[in-house]
Amino acid sequence: MTALQLTDVRYAYPDGHRALHGVDLQIAEGERVALLGPNGAGKTTLVLHLNGILPTPNLPGATGTVRIGDTVVNPRDRAGLAEVRRRVGLVFQDPDDQLFLPTVREDVAFGPANLGLKGAELDARVTEALEAVGMTEMRDRAPHHLSLGQRRRVAVATVLAMRPDLLVLDEPSSNMDPQARRELAEILLALPTTMLMVTHDLPYALQLCPRSVILDGGVVVADGPTRELLADPELLARHRLELPFGFTVTA
Numbered sequence: 456m457t458a459l460q461l462t463d464v465r466y467a468y469p470d471g472h473r474a475l476h477g478v479d480l481q482i483a484e485g486e487r488v489a490l491l492g493p494n495g496a497g498k499t500t501l502v503l504h505l506n507g508i509l510p511t512p513n514l515p516g517a518t519g520t521v522r523i524g525d526t527v528v529n530p531r532d533r534a535g536l537a538e539v540r541r542r543v544g545l546v547f548q549d550p551d552d553q554l555f556l557p558t559v560r561e562d563v564a565f566g567p568a569n570l571g572l573k574g575a576e577l578d579a580r581v582t583e584a585l586e587a588v589g590m591t592e593m594r595d596r597a598p599h600h601l602s603l604g605q606r607r608r609v610a611v612a613t614v615l616a617m618r619p620d621l622l623v624l625d626e627p628s629s630n631m632d633p634q635a636r637r638e639l640a641e642i643l644l645a646l647p648t649t650m651l652m653v654t655h656d657l658p659y660a661l662q663l664c665p666r667s668v669i670l671d672g673g674v675v676v677a678d679g680p681t682r683e684l685l686a687d688p689e690l691l692a693r694h695r696l697e698l699p700f701g702f703t704v705t706a
């Protein structure tokens with residue numbers, strides 16, 4: 456089953472800047488895919504299309520479509536969009552964009568409560584999501600008192616509580632210390648959910664995502680096994696991607 460399909464997605468910002476020039480991408484259910492590319496490649500723009508935050512098509516004559524499972528994302532269909540937003544869980548780079556209530560429990564309960572869940576059913580959802588990220592004991596803590604690594608795990612839980620079909624993570628390892636980075640990797644690897652991870656952290660992509668897609672200049676320029684892409688120094692250099700000093704990958 457296809458979890459996500461983008462067909463010829465083109466996008467221009469209101470100031471006329473064209474950020475996506477015809478992106479084709481298909482992700483199967485259960486796949487974990489890294490989205491790589493230099494600054495300004497269009498990664499965030501692409502991600503914002505996955506649940507209709509940015510509308511496609513928005514260009515005269517453009518025919519681009521974004522499909523989640525069998526559903527075409529239509530930013531003008533409000534009911535359809537609510538369901539797409541449940542099915543596509545975006546985890547933003549800054550967890551503070553996602554956590555705004557007095558306790559962890561309330562933040563994680565917010566989404567499913569909006570879906571109409573209450574009582575024991577809602578509690579079960581919260582417990583399930585917090586267990587998945589190893590944060591059960593923090594349920595009554597204030598999110599702003601937690602470390603960045605813990606806040607990021609709670610942000611993932613807020614999305615998991617919606618039982619998404621596709622988890623989209625924007626730079627999940629940025630600014631994390633080595634232990635927090637490793638703990639989050641273990642948590643993400645244990646999730647069965649289809650995953651698209653935007654990252655500049657190439658070793659993280661290698662560890663978590665068997666497949667990578669390189670976006671540059673608003674188009675997909677490479678798509679294949681992460682190990683093979685990262686073992687190609689010319690490909691990496693062409694798209695301003697760099698492995699950390701001393702880190703080598705062989706195909």
Ligand SMILES: Nc1ncnc2c1ncn2[C@@H]1O[C@H](COP(=O)(O)OP(=O)(O)OP(=O)(O)O)[C@@H](O)[C@H]1O
Nearest residue numbers: 468470472474492493494495496497498499500501
């Ligand atoms: N609101 C906006 N209005 C106009 N242009 C924008 C806007 N947001 C982004 N852009 C431009 O669109 C292009 C793609 O930006 P985008 O943020 O999607 O890239 P990115 O790959 O996510 O970069 P980074 O790795 O720096 O996060 C860039 O040239 C950027 O300057």
